[in-house]
Amino acid sequence: MPDGAALSKQAGQADTAGQSSTPALPPRRRFASPFLRRILLVNALPLALLVIGLLYLDQYQNGLMDADISALREQARIYAGALGESAVQAGSGDHPVLTQDLARPLLYRLTDPTPFAQARLFGPDGNIVADSQVREGAGGAIVTEPLPPPANGGTVSNLVSWFYDHLLAWAPSAGGIPVRQLDKSDGADWQPDLKAVLALRGNDTGQEVPPYIRRTTDGRLLVTVAEPVTHDNQTVGMILLTHDARRVDQAVLSVRISILGLFFVALVLTVLLSWYLAQTIARPILRLAIAAQEMREGHGRTGAVPASLLERGDEISTLARALSDSATALWGRMDAIERFAADVSHEIKNPLTSMRSAIETLRRVEDTNQARNNLLAIMADDVVRLDRLITDISDASRVDAEISRAAPERLDIVAMLGALADIDDATRLPGAPIVAAAEMKPGLGVAAVEGRLVQVLGNLIGNARSFSPPSGRIELSALETADGMVEIAVADEGPGIPEGKLEDVFERFYSERPQGESFGKHSGLGLSISKQIIEALNGRIRAENRHDETGRVLGARFVITLPKA
Structure with missing residues (x-):
């Protein structure tokens, strides 16, 4: 049988052998906690802001476009009304017709206050009558006035526009007004060709002609509306009013820049918060994992967990304290096992030494039967003592494991004490101490494992019976305390316990037996277990x-305190 040092050495070897097959750090576990929610919130915040900004921008742009189209259509209606009243003369068959000489100067004057707009007047046959950008110069020459250059917001604006155009290409479309993208084959003309004009004119059913919106190759956003020119409820032409909606682009650009600024602010905050969370959560957990690894490898007993983590006052501190307490309890358990192994080795050696001495003596005895019988009796007692000792040691080693697997349940302690008293009364020999249950509150329950x-x-x-005098009384009682616990007492009428031994009686292998009892009948583990x-x-x-009242000892009493159920 190995002694305590040998057992400790074997345990150390087993632990060293296990290190090769276990991971260096504890495996990660999935868990739901405030930490996880915070990390998810911080990581989702920039994306949520970006998505909200995109949706808001789309609605904002559509709103601006609707307002611009409505204003342009009202302006076209005013132009059409003015031309229908002032630029029409009677034609053949008394049908009113547009007169170019009257329409051109009037159209010039109408469009003169709006440099970013162009008006083109068409007759019923689709031929152009007047164009606000085409004027007659000196000597009768036809001059086309240059159009205002497209708005240029600078490098930053161009980068923002490029970024948003590519970003929106991946985003789902929220609907809105369709915009045609012109290419080089369409030319740089502001207006659609004649076929587009006829398409804008519609079928003269009185329905409003939809607007024509396009973006040119140089980046201009152009909006064209068509309104019929009428005189005496007769359609005499069609006016197309085109507007450079650069104010819409500028307003949308300012919103884009605001969204990008908000995005970058959110990105900076995310980086800072991620760094903060890494310093306050991930890094402390890593330090705890390192401390656990050091304790596992035997490099630290108590105090391996950094004191700064124990004093944080949050969930990490709770985890650190739990790890520290677990390490303390584990090392305490290992020390107890080592002491237990040493005590077991010492206690088992005593009967073995006695048996070895008896055997050696027996070999020297020649013909004395009495001496041989005495030696055989000693060996028999030692074998019984060994059997009892091994049984109690096995029971003591199984207690913690069995209780950890069994869930405590509510037990009626009054009924249990009454049953124990009845069983003892039925099996008691004549002259043996009497076990009786005192008057107790009915239904008093405790949380415990029944068998244990x-x-x-x-x-x-049994301990009280061995110390009680013949026909003495052993009283069982239970009562509820003010702090929600239940005290169970077993009192006898024996000689009591020496005052200096009240704690020692629970020590392992300690035995304070009554006078006259033969040695070795008890292992000294009953009260310890x-x-x-x-x-x-x-x-x-x-x-x-x-x-x-006089201070004389009337007997001993053992008191058990258990949680009330």
Whole structure:
């Protein structure tokens, strides 16, 4: 049988062997916590802002376009009304016709206050009558006035426009007014060709002609509306009014720049918050993992967890304290196992040494039957002692594992104590101490494991019986305390416990037996196992002496305190 040092050495070798097959750091686990929600919120914030900005921009742009088209259509209606009243003369068959000499100067004057607009007047046959950008110069020459150059917002504006155009190409379309993209084959003319004019004119059913919106190759956003020119409820022509909607582009550009600014601010905040979370969450958890690894490898006992993590006052601090407490409990358990192994080795050596001495003596005895019988009796007692010792050691080693697997349940302690008293009364021999249950509050319950609690009470009753005088009384009682606990007491009428030994009686292999009892009948583990069971059930056990008014010892009493159920 190896001693405590040998067992510790073997445990260390086993741990070293296990290091090669276990990971260096504990595996990651999935968990839901405020940390995870914070990280998700911070990471989703920039994307949410960007998506909201895109939707808001699309609605904003459509609203501006609708307002611009409405204003342009009203302006075209005013032009058409003025031309229908002032630029029409009677034609053949008294049909009114547009007169070019009257229409041109009037059209010039109407469009003169709006440099970013162009008006073209067509007759009923589709031929152009007047164009506000084509004028007669000196000597009768026809001069086409240059159009205002497209708006140029600079390098930053161009970059923003390029970025948004490519970004919106990947985003889902929210609908709105369709815009035609012109290419080089369409030319740089502001107006559609004659076929487009006829298409804009429609079928003269009185329905409003839809607007024609396009973006030229040089970046201009052009809007054209068509309105009929009427005189005496007769259509005499069609006016096409084209407007450079650069104000829409400028307003949208300013919103784009605002969204990009907000995006970059959110991006900076995300980086800063991510760094903060990494410093306050990820890094401390890594430090805890390193501390756990060091404790696992045996480089640290208590104090391996950094003190700064224990003093944080948040969830990380709770985790650090739990890890530190677990390490302390684990090392305490390992120390207890080492001491237990040493005590077991020492206790087992005593009967083995006695048996070896008896065997060696037996070999030297020649014909004395009495001496041989005495030696054989000693060996038989040592074998019984070994059997009892090994049985109690096995029981003690299984207590924690069994209780950890069994969930505590509510037990009626009054009924249990009454049943134990009845069983003892039915099996009691004549002259043996009497076990009786005192008057108790009915229905008093405790949270415990039934089999193990019965074992503890049986140990205490057996211990009290061995110290009680013949026909003495062993009283079982239970009462509820003010702090929500239940105290269970086993009192006897024996000689009591020496005052300096009230705590020692729970030590492993300690034995304070009554006078006249043969040596070796008890292993000294009964009360130690009882204390181990009660503490595993979140309770306490203590020993005390009973005294009368004069201070004389009336007997011993063991008190168990368990949570009330």
